[in-house]
Structures are given as C-alpha cells and as structure tokens.
Amino acid sequence: MSSHAHTGGSTVHAPMAEPSGFIRKYIFSVDHKVIGIQYFLLALTAVVVGIVLSLLMRFHLVWPNATLPFVSGGQMSQEQYLALVTMHGTIMVFFVLTTAPQGGFGNYFLPIQIGAPDMAFPRLNMLSFWVTFLAFVCIIAAFVVPGGAPISGWTGYTPLSGLGEITGPGEGWGQTMWIVSISLFCLASLLGALNFIATTIDLRAPGMSLLRMPLTVWGWFVTAILGLLAFGILLAGGILLLLDRSAGTSFFIPAGLVVNDQLQAHSGGSPILWQHLFWFFGHPEVYIAILPGMGVASHVLSTFARKPVYGYRAMAYAICAIGFLGFMVWGHHMFVSGMSPYSGFAFSVLTMSIGVPSAIKTFNWLGTLWGGKIQFKTPMLFALGFVSLFVSGGLSGLFLAQPAVDNMLHATYYVVAHFHLVMGVAAIFGIFAATYFWFPKMFGRMMSEPLGKIHFWFTFVGAYCIFMPMHFIGIAGGIRRYADASAVGFLAHLQPVHEFMTIAAFITGAAQLFFLFNFFYSLKFGPKASTNPWNATTLEWDTDSPPPIDNFGGHYPSVYRGPYEFSVPGAVDDFIPQWLEPSQVARVK
Amino acid sequence: MPSTIVTEEIELIHSDKGPGGGGFSVGGGDGGDSGDSSGATRVPQRAYITGMLIALAGILMFFMAFVSAYIVRKDMPNSAWIPLQVPRILWLNTLILVVSSFTLARAHSRFSARDDEGFGHWWATTTFLGVLFVAGQILAWRQLAAQGIFLASNPSSSFFYVFTGAHGLHLLGGILALLYVQFRATRKVTRGTAIEVVSMYWHFMDGLWVFLFLLLYLGR
Numbered sequence: 001m002s003s004h005a006h007t008g009g010s011t012v013h014a015p016m017a018e019p020s021g022f023i024r025k026y027i028f029s030v031d032h033k034v035i036g037i038q039y040f041l042l043a044l045t046a047v048v049v050g051i052v053l054s055l056l057m058r059f060h061l062v063w064p065n066a067t068l069p070f071v072s073g074g075q076m077s078q079e080q081y082l083a084l085v086t087m088h089g090t091i092m093v094f095f096v097l098t099t100a101p102q103g104g105f106g107n108y109f110l111p112i113q114i115g116a117p118d119m120a121f122p123r124l125n126m127l128s129f130w131v132t133f134l135a136f137v138c139i140i141a142a143f144v145v146p147g148g149a150p151i152s153g154w155t156g157y158t159p160l161s162g163l164g165e166i167t168g169p170g171e172g173w174g175q176t177m178w179i180v181s182i183s184l185f186c187l188a189s190l191l192g193a194l195n196f197i198a199t200t201i202d203l204r205a206p207g208m209s210l211l212r213m214p215l216t217v218w219g220w221f222v223t224a225i226l227g228l229l230a231f232g233i234l235l236a237g238g239i240l241l242l243l244d245r246s247a248g249t250s251f252f253i254p255a256g257l258v259v260n261d262q263l264q265a266h267s268g269g270s271p272i273l274w275q276h277l278f279w280f281f282g283h284p285e286v287y288i289a290i291l292p293g294m295g296v297a298s299h300v301l302s303t304f305a306r307k308p309v310y311g312y313r314a315m316a317y318a319i320c321a322i323g324f325l326g327f328m329v330w331g332h333h334m335f336v337s338g339m340s341p342y343s344g345f346a347f348s349v350l351t352m353s354i355g356v357p358s359a360i361k362t363f364n365w366l367g368t369l370w371g372g373k374i375q376f377k378t379p380m381l382f383a384l385g386f387v388s389l390f391v392s393g394g395l396s397g398l399f400l401a402q403p404a405v406d407n408m409l410h411a412t413y414y415v416v417a418h419f420h421l422v423m424g425v426a427a428i429f430g431i432f433a434a435t436y437f438w439f440p441k442m443f444g445r446m447m448s449e450p451l452g453k454i455h456f457w458f459t460f461v462g463a464y465c466i467f468m469p470m471h472f473i474g475i476a477g478g479i480r481r482y483a484d485a486s487a488v489g490f491l492a493h494l495q496p497v498h499e500f501m502t503i504a505a506f507i508t509g510a511a512q513l514f515f516l517f518n519f520f521y522s523l524k525f526g527p528k529a530s531t532n533p534w535n536a537t538t539l540e541w542d543t544d545s546p547p548p549i550d551n552f553g554g555h556y557p558s559v560y561r562g563p564y565e566f567s568v569p570g571a572v573d574d575f576i577p578q579w580l581e582p583s584q585v586a587r588v589k
Numbered sequence: 590m591p592s593t594i595v596t597e598e599i600e601l602i603h604s605d606k607g608p609g610g611g612g613f614s615v616g617g618g619d620g621g622d623s624g625d626s627s628g629a630t631r632v633p634q635r636a637y638i639t640g641m642l643i644a645l646a647g648i649l650m651f652f653m654a655f656v657s658a659y660i661v662r663k664d665m666p667n668s669a670w671i672p673l674q675v676p677r678i679l680w681l682n683t684l685i686l687v688v689s690s691f692t693l694a695r696a697h698s699r700f701s702a703r704d705d706e707g708f709g710h711w712w713a714t715t716t717f718l719g720v721l722f723v724a725g726q727i728l729a730w731r732q733l734a735a736q737g738i739f740l741a742s743n744p745s746s747s748f749f750y751v752f753t754g755a756h757g758l759h760l761l762g763g764i765l766a767l768l769y770v771q772f773r774a775t776r777k778v779t780r781g782t783a784i785e786v787v788s789m790y791w792h793f794m795d796g797l798w799v800f801l802f803l804l805l806y807l808g809r
Contacts (some may be wrong), residue, residue: 106671120632120636120640121636121640122641153738190647193643194643194644194647195640195642197639198636198639198640198643199636201636201637201639202632202635202639203632203633203636228643228646228647228650229646229647230650231647232647232648232650232651232654233650233651233653233654235651236651236652236654236655236658237654237658239751239755240655240658240751241750243740243747247739247740247741248740248741249741249744249747250669250741250744250747251658251662251744251747254667255667255669267669267744268665268667268668268669268670268744269662269744270665271662273658273661273662276657276661277654277657277658279694280654368625522598558766
C-alpha cells in the first residue's frame with residue numbers, strides 16, 4: 001500500500017476487520033467482492049452445463065440415430081432434444097449471460113470503481129446471490145424430476161407450457177420447476193438491481209460525477225435499471241402461468257383447446273398475452289446481457305490502445321438510449337403472431353432505430369483504436385472480438401427487424417445465428433475480456449498470456465465457423481427446433497453444413513479447456529500481480545490485488561478527472577489515474 | 590396538512606446531512622455507535638430513501654404487468670368474461686386504508702415534533718388499521734367463496750384474487766415493517782430514516798390499492 005500517492009482529499013480511517021470463520025468469510029459473506037466471485041463461479045458452473053447441452057444438441061443433429069450410453073432407450077427422442085434446447089437456452093441466458101457480467105463483475109467492480117467500501121445494502125446483496133443459487137438448484141433439479149426437463153423453450157410459450165404433462169414429458173414437474181426457478185431468479189435480480197442503482201446514485205466517492213464514471217459502471221447502472229423494470233414483468237407472468245397450470249385459471253389458455261384428443265377445461269385465455277409479457281421482459285433482457293459487455297469492451301479498448309475512449313459522453317448517452325429503446329421493441333419477436341401491420345411497422349421502425357446508438361458505439365470503438373499504440377494482450381483480443389461479433393451479429397438484426405423479411409426467417413436458424421452472435425457469443429467475449437482483464441485484481445496473480453491467446457483464436461475462429469454457416473441454413477428454410485432435419489426433403493442436402501458446424505462446435509468447446517486450465521492454474525501458480533499491472537486509470541487499480549475487505553484499506557479515494565486519461569500531451573506517463581491529485585501529475589519540463 | 594409536509598422536509602434534509610458532506614460517511618459518523626454491524630453506518634441515510642424509491646418503481650412494474658394483462662384479457666374476443674360484483678366490504682376496507690395513511694402522516698409529524706408518545710400512539714393506530722384492512726380483505730374473499738366464486742371460476746374472479754392477493758402480501762410486509770419500526774428500530778441515527786422509508790412504502794401501497802379498487806370497480 002506504500003505506493004499510494006493519495007493525500008489531502010482522501011479520508012483515512014482504521015481498516016475494517018475481516019470476519020473470521022470460513023462460513024462468514026466465504027459462504028454467507030456480505031462482502032461484495034466475495035459475492036461477486038460467488039456469482040462468477042455459479043456462472044462458470046452453469047456455462048459448463050450449458051456447453052455440454054449444446055454439444056449434445058449438435059451431436060444429435062448430425063447423428064440422430066447414434067446410440068448414447070446415458071440416454072434411456074439408447075437413442076435420444078425428439079422430446080429429449082427439445083428438453084436440451086430449453087435447458088441450454090434457459091441456463092445460458094439467465095445463469096450465464098445475466099449472472100456473470102452483472103452479478104459477477106458488476107458486483108465485484110462497481111463499488112470499487114466508484115470508490116465505495118461496499119454495496120449500499122450488503123445483506124440484500126447476499127440475499128440476492130443465495131436466491132439466485134436456489135433458482136439454479138431448481139433449474140438443475142428439472143433434469144431429475146419425473147418426466148425430466150421441460151420442452152417449451154426458454155420462452156416458455158403457452159399453451160404448451162400451461163397445460164401440464166399432457167403436452168409432453170417434462171411439461172409436468174419439469175415445467176413447474178422451470179417457472180419456480182425463473183420466478184426466484186426474477187426476485188433475486190430485482191434485489192440486485194435495487195442495490196446496484198442505489199449504490200451508483202449515493203455511494204460515489206467525492207469528485208466521481210456521473211460523467212466521470214467508467215463506462216463499465218454506466219453499463220452496469222443502465223443494466224440494473226433495465227433489470228428493475230423488466231424482471232417484475234416476468235415475475236408477474238410467471239405467477240399467472242403457474243396459476244394456469246396448477247389452479248385451473250385461464251389467463252393464457254384459450255377455450256376449446258384439444259390436446260391428445262382431450263378437450264382442455266379452460267376458457268378464453270390468450271397465448272399471445274404470455275408472449276407480450278414474456279417479451280416485454282425478454283427484449284430488455286437481451287440488453288441486460290450485452291450492455292455490461294459494451295462497457296467492458298470500451299474500458300479495455302481504451303486501456304490497451306493507450307487512448308481515451310473516443311466520444312466518452314456519446315458512449316454514455318448511447319448506453320442510455322439503447323436501454324430506453326430496449327423497452328419499446330418487444331413486438332419484433334412477435335411479427336408472426338398476427339399483430340396489426342401498423343403495430344408491426346411501429347415496432348420495426350423503433351427496432352431499426354436502435355441501430356443508431358449501436359452504430360455510435362461501434363464508430364467510437366473504432367475511433368478509440370484509431371492511431372492508438374495498441375497492445376495485443378488477451379483482454380484486448382477479446383474486446384476486439386466483442387466488437388467484431390457485435391457487428392456481425394447486429395447486422396442480421398436489421399433484416400429480422402423488417403416484418404416482411406421476418407415472415408420468412410422467423411423460427412429458422414437465421415434467428416438462432418443472429419442472437420447467438422450478437423447476444424450470446426459477443427456477451428461471452430465481454431465476460432472473457434473482463435476475466436482476463438480483472439483476474440490480476442481479483443486473485444492477485446496474472447493469467448498466462450500464451451494460453452490466453454490460444455484460447456482466443458480457437459474461440460474467435462470457432463464461433464464464426466459455428467454461427468456463420470447457420471445463417472445459410474436459416475435462409476434455406478431450416479427450422480430451428482427440428483430435432484432431425486436429415487429426413488426433411490428440402491433440408492437433407494444441408495446436412496454437410498450441419499456436420500461442419502458440429503465439428504467446429506466440438507473443437508471450440510474443447511478449446512475452452514485452455515481457459516479453465518489457465519484460470520485454475522493461475523489461481524495457484526500465476527506470477528504475482530502488482531497493484532496496477534495494465535497501467536490503467538480507474539479506481540480499482542488504486543488498491544491492493546486483491547483488494548482488502550473495505551476495498552481501499554481504510555482510506556477512501558477522491559477523484560480528480562475522467563476515467564480514460566491516456567497519452568495526455570505534456571504528461572510524463574501515458575496514463576493519469578483518476579485518483580491522482582493534479583499537483584502530483586508528472587509533467588514534461 | 591401543509592404544516593406537516595414542511596416539517597417532513599426539514600426532517601428529511603436534517604437526516605440527509607452526514608459528516609463530510611459530499612460522499613458517504615465512514616465509520617460511525619454522528620451517532621458514534623459504530624462497530625455494531627458491518628457496513629450499517631457506512632451508508633448515508635439517503636441511500637435508504639433512494640433504495641425505497643427504486644423498490645417502489647420495481648413493485649409498480651410488477652403490478653402494472655397484472656393490470657395490463659387484466660385490460661387485455663378483459664376485452665379479448667371470446668374472453669368468457671363475467672363482470673364481478675366487487676364485495677361491498679371493499680368500500681369499507683378502502684376507507685380504512687386511506688384513513689391509515691392519514692394516521693401515518695400524523696405519526697410522522699409527531700415524530701418530527703419529538704413527541705415520542707404521540708408518535709407511538711399514531712403509529713400503532715396505523716398498524717392496527719393495516720391489520721383491519723387485511724382482515725377485511727380476507728372477509729371479502731370468504732364472501733366471494735360463499736357465493737361459489739373462486740380463483741378459477743372466471744377470468745374476472747381470477748384477476749380479483751390475484752390483485753387482492755398480491756397487494757395483501759405486500760401490505761403484510763408493510764405491517765411487519767411498521768412493527769419493526771415501533772419495537773426494534775430504536776437507534777437514533779437510523780430511526781428517522783426507517784420511519785421515512787416505511788411511510789413511503791405505506792402511502793404507496795395505499796395509493797396502489799385505491800387504483801386497483803377503482804380498476805376492479807369501474808373497469809369490470
């Protein structure tokens with residue numbers, strides 16, 4: 001801590017005592033850093049499960065008749081395939097893409113980056129993690145309940161999800177577990193969002209004005225606002241769906257519905273109503289997954305290009321604009337639901353208007369790189385990969401945003417390719433960039449650069465090999481939920497493309513072992529990290545690696561400038577940290 | 590009660606002031622009783638007010654999801670909707686809850702005037718009225734059940750039970766918070782904030798109920 005060059009403005013107090021005892025310290029901890037790591041490890045567990053499920057799906061698509069040792073009956077049934085689809089989507093969207101960037105890194109670094117000792121409500125923070133954990137236990141339990149996992153997709157469309165066992169195995173117990181899990185997840189996310197917002201508003205260090213916050217903080221802050229306004233909607237929808245299933249109400253189930261030759265005793269509900277409730281949550285959820293990644297990408301690009309973020313204000317406002325517009329476009333998921341063409345037109349125009357803030361962000365990322373002294377460290381590679389994937393995936397969104405085109409592409413692999421690139425893989429690249437970037441701060445050791453680079457290239461090339469060909473299958477009419485397309489006449493000739501994608505998926509999946517090895521090996525044997533190994537400027541680099549219990553060891557930083565003061569003309573160093581007093585900045589004589 | 594509002598604001602501004610002015614206060618601050626729990630005194634009191642405002646926004650969205658579902662579902666073609674005669678006791682319940690907001694405001698102004706006894710009296714009255722309201726709601730449910738109208742009888746009754754049930758649960762939480770403030774939140778530094786925060790919640794639940802009641806009554 002002797003390296004600290006803070007005086008004057010910062011207040012100094014006796015350091016806080018760490019809680020003693022394993023359980024208080026690591027299990028039921030109220031320290032946001034421990035909770036952040038707990039969220040991260042939960043997401044890491046979930047992503048391993050999610051990847052295994054997707055590899056099973058890819059395997060089944062290419063070798064549908066193969067005998068598998070762990071499947072009852074030897075061959076995978078179509079319902080089992082649909083269960084894989086459902087569980088892969090649910091686990092990845094909720095427990096990876098929502099949990100890791102926001103619950104994990106947001107929890108760990110938001111308080112530190114704004115100079116706070118902890119979240120505003122530490123106990124609430126602990127509660128939201130443990131409720132998330134419970135939700136994860138529930139979703140995993142869906143595999144082992146009678147009937148197995150649900151088959152109605154991560155969107156849980158009614159009436160399939162609302163009628164119980166009669167609509168398929170997994171629609172009994174499995175679907176109930178799914179709804180319970182998602183409802184718990186909503187509750188936990190609401191508590192988390194509340195904490196993030198209050199912390200950002202009220203716990204910023206002196207001098208940390210809104211427009212001096214790192215763009216990562218902007219990302220987490222706006223994400224939390226989206227979560228606050230969106231998760232309550234899904235929670236309400238989940239409650240109504242549960243009542244339809246177990247109490248015999250008819251919110252979502254229409255009259256006269258005959259399933260398996262049995263007339264269902266419901267009257268006059270609306271399946272479309274569920275879609276509205278789900279997507280009013282579901283579209284903001286897409287931005288909940290990607291906005292933190294945008295923040296991390298901006299942060300990392302600036303640090304390793306040794307240049308200020310190009311157009312910082314525009315970047316912050318663009319995050320807000322994307323968040324705001326994200327609430328007005330849910331109807332574009334429902335163009336084929338029979339909605340009025342006028343509504344379709346409105347949703348279409350609003351959807352395409354999101355291209356404007358997205359283009360601002362992309363332009364500014366490129367502007368940040370332009371003329372920079374770029375250091376190709378692993379986090380930088382993943383941030384660059386994020387930009388690449390975000391553009392590749394985002395562009396296909398402009399096609400899908402048009403009702404006339406969407407009529408043809410809806411429910412094909414084109415959609416699957418689109419959202420995997422722009423929301424799935426791009427967000428994962430954001431998570432990887434964050435992991436490689438902040439690992440030294442979180443665990444006090446460096447990760448291996450060579451292993452990181454191998455991991456990057458396999459994953460980057462692999463992701464494109466999996467998802468680019470998928471667009472063509474979609475344009476050719478490949479339906480996304482078919483368990484076996486080889487028997488469908490007009491799709492059979494596309495099987496070689498499926499084979500290519502499956503091989504790419506297995507190679508990419510295997511390459512993640514480089515990451516896992518690097519992560520766990522470096523935890524123990526990585527070279528010790530200094531306080532500020534990347535010569536970065538924001539407050540988390542003003543404290544030990546890993547930070548002490550109260551983040552800054554009894555002193556609290558003051559902030560004197562914006563977050564990205566790199567290569568400032570006239571300064572000796574090519575970076576000026578936020579915490580450095582103006583008088584202490586070394587100038588060229 | 591304009592005079593009440595003025596004192597409320599003064600109290601708010603007063604409780605806002607932490608040592609150091611700008612950022613958060615560290616380690617104890619004005620009360621001097623730090624070290625009793627981790628983090629509790631490190632957070633400026635205004636964060637609790639902010640937190641409650643944020644929570645209310647989230648709760649509002651939750652109820653609005655039900656409300657929009659109600660509006661959509663009611664006007665669907667073939668909705669099989671039979672308008673529900675709301676039990677008459679709801680008028681009385683509504684009156685009780687509205688009155689409880691006034692007794693709460695009274696308690697608040699007594700607290701501002703440093704009249705602890707008056708505060709305890711009016712605060713307890715509010716709690717009692719809250720319990721009375723919940724009891725009245727349960728009575729309304731029993732009346733409907735006696736007529737053979739249950740959760741699944743008709744979409745209109747489904748929504749009635751969902752609205753009253755979700756609101757009732759939130760109100761029960763409010764009653765627990767009122768009891769907590771009366772008996773447990775005795776630390777001088779935080780008591781004012783606790784009263785402020787719980788009052789916000791209670792008034793919000795009151796207003797929300799009036800809205801839901803009007804929706805159920807006029808929009809049936």
